Amino acid sequence: MGTRLTLRTPGDYVLSRDVCSYGYFLLAPNHWDAKARTLRRALDLSGGPTTVIISQGNDCRPGDPLRVVADRALAPPERAEARRQIARMLRLDEDESHVAAFHRVDRRWKRSGRARLFRSPTLFEDVVKTVTSCNVAWPSTVNMNRRLCEVIGRAGAFPTAERMARTRPGTLRARCRVGYRDVRLVELARLFARGDINEHWLEDPATPDDDAFDFLLTLPGIGPYAAGNIMQLLGRYSRLALDTESLRHARTVLGYDGADPTVLRRLKAHYEPFGEHRFRSYWFELWRFYEHKRGPAHTWEREAVENTFTASKL
DNA sequence: GGTAGACCTGGACGC
């Protein structure tokens, strides 16, 4: 008999909108069921892995509580662990006042209510997902994450830092197809496993954004793009994460022309007015383009989009 | 401080 949990949500929370808000919802071990509007994934808890299915009633009414069904009985400490991981992943800590602050700065998203960006149950998974999205086309990112779960993770869960720290780089390369990222991923895992990454400090609002960003740049495999992306995953939206997709967006959607440095300058100036929230303004512009091409993200079937996602393929 | 080239994988393309 599995365990059932109920999680309270902020008054405006909509599972289908707030899960299907960032590409990681399409990466293993996440599985969004577009028909049932549920999120299924394995969580690696202290008592072992468990698969949970998260739903919000039949029609995802704003603010309705979330129902979580685990496939095995969870001990009380594991229930607390599962709640923490799910709350992190779904950004349940971002209440209506956080959302309103963003919408005051950028009113374009007030009607849809878009503000939260899906992330992972742990910072380690977010960092690995970011590294596996660098210098690679989206289908390879999909493959790397699937194989990491199949080969290194327990029972289909995402690998913990401890497990990846014990994995040989050659195994990551040969069986998970991560290429030259092999050594960098193991080094990152060792830093997390040894406790050399101070997650509390990184997530503490008292830590200046510049300090957090500079620290991230010291990590193996993390350059300006990856650091910018991890910043938003930490709930710090003041930095942009600009890549070739940003340039495409600037040229095809915003109509900018000229050489790359010129376009990048104009992009930065475009998002400057959104201040502390500029990443979200950038991201939801991009996301709106994807949804314009493929329909609402909550209707996307993972199998159908995993080879076409990113604008160049849409 | 700025930049060229290497790093891998997988898809596209030509034969």
Added chain:
DNA sequence: GCGTCCAGGTCTACC
């Protein structure tokens, strides 16, 4: 079916 080219962000060596 095979070989070649290319895209993608980070890192290192070099100027």
